[in-house]
Amino acid sequence: MEEFLLANGYQLGKTIGEGTYSKVKEALSLKHQKKVAIKIIDKKEGPEEFIQRFLPRELQIVGRLDHKNIIRVYEMLESADGKIYLVMELAEDGDIFDCVLREGPLPEHRAKALFHQLVEAIRYCHGCGVAHRDLKCENALLQGHTVKLTDFGFAKLLPRGRQELSRTFCGSMAYAAPEVLQGVPHDSCKGDVWSLGVILYALLCARLPFDDTNIPQMLCQQQKGVSLPRHLGVSRECQDLLKRLLEPDMIMRPSVEGVSRHPWLANP
Template sequence: MLAGRYRLLSLLGRGGMGAVWRAHDEHLDREVAVKELRLPEHLDDAGRRTWIARLEREARAAARLRHPGIVTVHDRVTGEDGRPWIVMELVRGRSLDDLLKAEGPLPPGRVAQIGMQVLDALRAAHQAGITHRDIKPANVLLEDGRAVLTDFGIAAVEGDATLTSAGAVLGTPSYMSPEQVSGNEVTAASDLWSLGATLYTAVEGRPPFEGASTGAVFIAIATRDPGPAVHAGPLEPVLRALLQRAPSQRPTADQLQARLASLAEDRPPTAPTVLLPSGPRSPRRRQVKIVLAAVGGAVVLGLALVAVAAFIDTTQQQVREKRDNARYAANRKAVERMTSIPGKVVTIRRANDADKVYVESELCDDGTFSVHQCDVDGMIDSVVDWLGMQPSVTSVRLDDPETECEENPGCAFSVRSEGEPEISEVAIYSQYLSEPNRSIVLGFRVG
């Protein structure tokens, strides 16, 4: 019994910040959903206060919203251990994520209907000054044709101080917008990008960006275009527009609503009506024709100049790509010649800089993972010893406390290299492989 009123009945699901329970409200004789805050064991008092403040902010954010597409918050109570709990409307349905796992990709029309309802809920949140920041299939609940947006746990609320710790990753990597990945300001346009990624997943059965690690996903989101949505049909142009890297190039909520509405109703989008005058031609009409001809000539000349500029730009780009490819090949060979790299090398990939190579090596993974079972001091020593054996390395320094090597983003080394190969961005950090398993890895860049 929670707060002398809510009797917990069964666990509905778990997430990064908490668990959600089905409960019975003994006072009003109704079933509700209750969210429990989960506190990581390693938190100190300051960290504990930050996590609790996040749940408090979720309650405030959701309580400000009144919309059929947003889960209603009924109450906020405190447990015997001082942790806050949020009491919410119980949505009797499953999440979009669960539906996709059970039935596979959905038809474009159905996805457009879901997207239209989630968009309507987002517009209400944005008008209230709230950015969700974690739109994904698991946070879209489906109940009798109704799509409901939930989990405002990391929402950005206008007027609230930020509660994001330095270096912390808040959000789900595959559904984080390019500006969110880059640590820039998150706006309503960011939520629309995440909505596009969610709808892409719903129609294709996979996210638009995937990778072997969180870092690989982030790099893909920040630097690449998504693969074509081959099953999206008429929804494909909408997804492509939403997943533009530049927020200014994405459609507005009004533009998106009109397009989704036409797709949800399985009708073509409304085209603008063009009215042509009738009747005999007049001298004025001939003058217009002459002017249009002159303008047309200027346009042709302009297009020719644009084509020449485009050709020059393409040629320069090809030269740069050829140069970068040659440097990348040399750097990759340098990595392949390296011996005694600590741990088990799991990833060798192209870095953000097109000519450089990024390497990840797994230092510790016990299957179930407990950082306390990993010899962090030994890992640091092995990395320092290995760097000291590289001919180009002249000095190594650990910049962060050893305890941060067990966390994400982890601990970084300052490495000074003279000559080839240049080694930089060396760090040890914790990385999720799959829930709930984690490993500690060494990451470094060559080039």
Template structure:
């Protein structure tokens, strides 16, 4: 069974430099220490002593610039710590390593609770620096004039986005529907800066305008109507200087769950339980408000530095029930990533989208534990592992190796979630009512159940609206 991303791991393996042992470094250091100084160095020093004019100039420069003749700090090298000379970069790296060691990624406390310490991703602005000066890092006189003209024409759009949320800079995510950048907003009266995630919707090549606007409005209307601790907070929808529509969201510095799984090689059991509990709470909220995500996967689950999980990317989301309706609408067709798609979505028949989200939650949970996909796709005729799973379910036991890592209580719950028959599959609400789930140590829980709900008819969903959105589907269509 393949790991979650063999290409990414192969790339990391190729980038790793060969490891040099400490004995090899010690031998190199001893050889260097015992090796005599070359004769040309001695001649150079002797020659320098005979040039009085050079000495006078050097003395004058020392008086004018005291730091000009100071010996430079040795460059960072692998044997610097062995020889006793430690560079500034090494000291900084050692300090960072000490801090990261003192703060483990997941810590269980004596009180029975736990804390998450997720290191924020390092981002760089060098690419954006060249972008500001043109595509190739330079501008001619004509290009500068053209840029000034474009800036004047699009001043209002620039002020609406950059003025309100800062200029989008570093790219932190890419997908089929656009890219995500970080916007840095500085306030004169507030120290530091506030960060926002800005998703730039790109119009595909030869994509009809009507389809582009439907995709854009669908995602924004759904996400902006939802307010839950485990759902990403969507703030605004604006146009940038290039005319692209940008969705402004809260920024999660802990990265996505996929990157955490890959870098750690699998999460600890209690750590995975916490993230799973937050995911189920978020999915339950979506289903209660008539929304199905339909593309749940670790890449679409963002994390804050203290371990709060946020469901994001509603590009494939759909409203299966409006606020005034009692009967849910059925869906048809498969969308999302194949390893997380439920088997009923591949049949071509109509199905309830809610069990599809629940199925994906179970696959994600197993991915957190094993750092592997259970199967490539849930098709009996195409995937051997899934075929074995179906046969084992008929006999009432899971014989696949990944399931053997689970305790009896966890295996019982996951078997109900990854149930091939959607009519027998457990719901998100039933999961939260299970005794095993109630005993999980879940941080970042929703405050109260169904508190201060009111109907938001923008997309026909019930949501806790903390702030009214500035745009709805009608106003967005009028902008084109």
């Protein structure tokens, strides 16, 4: 592996992340003399559905996305032993989850600055016909004050001009919308909007709104909705947006376009 990457101009460094069927390592690009991240996927390790369905889709999707708030993929390599290497932009400042664990609940203006960037990234994805389907704090990386969305392993290409409901459960339980957990046919884009609500709550409270250790209980909690602790002093507009994002009825939940026009985000 190291010899293969070296031959392609990359000097491998430490492991900075691990997924179910992949590892992410830091590397030095000898050509550009800068650090990059390399996602290493071993095709021999993953189950057939992942290799046949999810992986080709991820490779197709990351190759077509180009947005300042999405991690850029510079190059894709494949070695003879069945390993795929995605050479990507490196976000050196951890993820949003690290940030709230370190700093606690973020002041509203700071939460808004980060959240706005994430909404822009998802708005761009949905506009390109891509649903992310695994939005969570750990997939929102930081490069200074810039948010960079990553990990399109569960992403889905949406058919142009018609709505196609999904039946696949993917993503993380704690961030999943009620309709996804219930296994009913659902709109993946509306699922992304729900996950944005979970992230906004996490930014403001430094914890997740729903406990995923008991799913039936969690579904009841989702129906009741959440309220922010009063001592945080969060504005009425922000609370209103949160309520709309975490709307249990998928049809009533706004699209990401609607979210971007909400007064809390529209007024810097």
